[in-house]
Amino acid sequence: MAERTRLRDLAPITVGIASLAAIAVVAELLLLAGVLNRYILPLPSDVLVALVRLVREEDILSRMGLTAFEVLTSGFLVILAGVPLGVLLYRFRLMRAALEDWLGALAAAPIVLAFPLFLVLFGRGPKTIIIISFVYGLAPVVLKTQEGLTATRRVHVNVGRSLNMTPAQMFWKILFPSALPTIFTGIRLSWTFCLVTVVAVEFLVNLGGLGHLINELAERYDMPGAYAAITFVILLSMGFFIVLERIQSWLQPER
Amino acid sequence: MSASAEPYLVIDNVLKRFGSGPEATVAVDHMSFDVKPGEFVSVIGPSGCGKSTLFNIIGGLLGDYEGEVRVGAERISGPHPSIGMVFQEESTFPWRSVIDNVAFPLELRGVPKAERHDRAHHFIDMVGLSGFAKHYPSQLSGGMKQRVSIARTLVSEPQILLMDEPFAALDEQTRLLLGDKILQIQQQLNQTTLLITHNLTEAVQLSDRIVVMTYRPGRLKRIVNIDLPRPRTSEVVGSDAFGHYVAEIWSDLREEASSGMMDAETTAARRNRPRG
Numbered sequence: 001m002a003e004r005t006r007l008r009d010l011a012p013i014t015v016g017i018a019s020l021a022a023i024a025v026v027a028e029l030l031l032l033a034g035v036l037n038r039y040i041l042p043l044p045s046d047v048l049v050a051l052v053r054l055v056r057e058e059d060i061l062s063r064m065g066l067t068a069f070e071v072l073t074s075g076f077l078v079i080l081a082g083v084p085l086g087v088l089l090y091r092f093r094l095m096r097a098a099l100e101d102w103l104g105a106l107a108a109a110p111i112v113l114a115f116p117l118f119l120v121l122f123g124r125g126p127k128t129i130i131i132i133s134f135v136y137g138l139a140p141v142v143l144k145t146q147e148g149l150t151a152t153r154r155v156h157v158n159v160g161r162s163l164n165m166t167p168a169q170m171f172w173k174i175l176f177p178s179a180l181p182t183i184f185t186g187i188r189l190s191w192t193f194c195l196v197t198v199v200a201v202e203f204l205v206n207l208g209g210l211g212h213l214i215n216e217l218a219e220r221y222d223m224p225g226a227y228a229a230i231t232f233v234i235l236l237s238m239g240f241f242i243v244l245e246r247i248q249s250w251l252q253p254e255r
Numbered sequence: 256m257s258a259s260a261e262p263y264l265v266i267d268n269v270l271k272r273f274g275s276g277p278e279a280t281v282a283v284d285h286m287s288f289d290v291k292p293g294e295f296v297s298v299i300g301p302s303g304c305g306k307s308t309l310f311n312i313i314g315g316l317l318g319d320y321e322g323e324v325r326v327g328a329e330r331i332s333g334p335h336p337s338i339g340m341v342f343q344e345e346s347t348f349p350w351r352s353v354i355d356n357v358a359f360p361l362e363l364r365g366v367p368k369a370e371r372h373d374r375a376h377h378f379i380d381m382v383g384l385s386g387f388a389k390h391y392p393s394q395l396s397g398g399m400k401q402r403v404s405i406a407r408t409l410v411s412e413p414q415i416l417l418m419d420e421p422f423a424a425l426d427e428q429t430r431l432l433l434g435d436k437i438l439q440i441q442q443q444l445n446q447t448t449l450l451i452t453h454n455l456t457e458a459v460q461l462s463d464r465i466v467v468m469t470y471r472p473g474r475l476k477r478i479v480n481i482d483l484p485r486p487r488t489s490e491v492v493g494s495d496a497f498g499h500y501v502a503e504i505w506s507d508l509r510e511e512a513s514s515g516m517m518d519a520e521t522t523a524a525r526r527n528r529p530r531g
Binding site for chain 2: 153155156158159161162163164165169173174177178180252253254255
C-alpha cells in the first residue's frame with residue numbers, strides 16, 4: 001500500500017522528466033535529419049555536454065550564486081515592501097482607488113527597457129540590477145496581498161467579531177492566514193519577474209551572473225553553451241519555486 | 256429544562272430597519288420572546304423573514320436596532336461573551352487543524368497550549384470527532400466541519416448557544432443524525448440554546464418551544480410549546496405527536512411561505528420583464 005502511494009507520488013515527476021527527454025530525442029532526430037537548423041538550435045546532446053563544460057570552465061556555480069543573490073535580495077525586498085503596501089491598500093479605500101490602476105500598469109510596463117536611466121542613477125553594479133528587479137517585481141505582491149485580504153470570507157470575519165477579537169488579532173489570526181495562499185501566488189509571480197529582470201539586465205549591460213554568461217556565449221556563437229546557460233536559469237527558477245512551495249506548505253499544510 | 260426559571264435571554268420589542276426615509280425596509284418588526292436557562296428554543300419562518308437579521312442582532316453583530324436584547328439584565332450592543340455563535344455557512348478555518356480550530360477561542364484568551372488542547376479534546380469527543388483532532392477541514396465532510404464549528408463555540412462554555420441554520424447545507428439524513436448529537440450535547444450540558452431555522456422537522460425534533468415568524472416584515476406570529484418527552488432522539492420523528500406538531504406549525508407557516516414565494520416570483524418577473 002505504502003509502496004503504491006510512493007509510486008503514485010513519483011508518477012508526475014517521472015512523466016515530466018520522460019516528456020522532456022522525449023522532446024529532446026525528437027529535437028535531436030529532427031536536427032540530425034536536417035529538418036531543423038543546427039545553427040539556430042543546437043543538438044540536445046551537445047547542450048548536455050556543454051552543461052558539464054560550463055561547470056568546469058565558466059565558473060557557473062559562482063555565476064548562479066550571484067544571479068540567485070540578486071534575485072533573492074530583490075525578491076525579499078519585494079516581500080518586505082509589497083506585503084505592507086498591500087495591507088495599506090486593503091485598509092484605506094482611497095489609497096486603493098488612487099493606486100490600484102497605477103500598480104497594474106507598473107506590472108505591465110517593460111521597466112527593463114529603462115535600464116540606462118537606472119544605470120545613470122545607481123551606477124553599473126549589482127545594486128542597479130537589484131533595484132530594477134525590485135521595481136518590476138513589486139506590483140504583483142502588492143496587488144495579490146490586497147486581493148487576498150479583500151477575499152477573506154465574511155463568515156470568518158464574523159467568527160472573529162463574535163469572539164470580540166482585537167483588530168490586531170483579527171489581522172494576524174484571520175485576515176493574514178486567509179490571504180496567505182493568494183499572497184504566495186503574488187510572491188511566485190514577483191520572483192519570476194525578478195529572475196527575468198535580473199537575467200535580462202545582466203544580459204543587456206554585460207554584468208554579473210548567468211545573463212552575462214548567456215550574452216558572452218551567444219557572442220562567441222557557442223550555441224550549445226548559451227542553451228546550457230539558459231538551462232541553469234531554468235534550474236534556478238525551479239529551485240525558487242520548490243523553496244516557495246515548501247515554505248507555503250510548512251506554513252499552511254493541507255490547504 | 257427549568258421552564259419556571261427567570262428568562263436568561265430576553266428579546267424585547269426588537270425592531271430593525273435597513274435604510275432610511277420612504278426607502279426604509281423593516282426586517283424585524285417588534286419581536287418579543289425569551290429563552291429560559293437550559294431551554295431549547297427555535298425561531299422558524301420562511302426565507303427572507305428576517306431570521307438571520309435577528310440572529311445577527313442577538314449575536315451582537317448588528318448593533319443599530321430599536322428595542323432591547325438582554326442577557327440577564329445586560330442590554331446587548333455588541334458581541335457578548337455569554338453568547339456563542341454557530342453560523343449557517345461553513346466557518347472552520349482551513350489553515351488550522353481540527354484541534355487548533357476548536358482551541359481557537361482559548362488561544363485568543365491566552366490559555367496555555369496544553370490546557371487548551373485538553374479542553375478542546377473534550378469537546379471534539381463530545382461532538383463525535385475523536386480521532387480527527389489532527390485532520391484539516393479539507394479532509395472532513397460538510398457535517399463534520401459543522402461539528403467542528405459547534406465544538407469551537409462550545410469550548411468557550413457560552414451560557415447561550417446561538418445557531419443560525421447550522422445544518423442547512425446538509426442532506427436530510429445527516430441533519431437528523433446531527434440533530435441527535437445536538438440533543439445529546441444540550442442534555443449533557445443543560446445548554447441554553449436558540450436555533451434559527453426554516454426547517455420544520457428540525458425545529459420540532461430539537462425544541463422545547465418554537466417561535467413562528469411572519470414573512471416580511473418579520474413579526475412574531477405564535478409561540479408553540481413542544482411537549483415531546485426528553486431525553487429525545489431522532490426516533491421521535493415517527494411518533495404521532497411529532498406529526499401533529501409539524502402539521503400544526505405548517506398550517507401557521509404555509510400562508511407566510513406562500514407570501515414569500517409570491518414575492519420572489521413578482522421580483523423575478525419584474526427583473527426579467529421583456530424590454531421594448
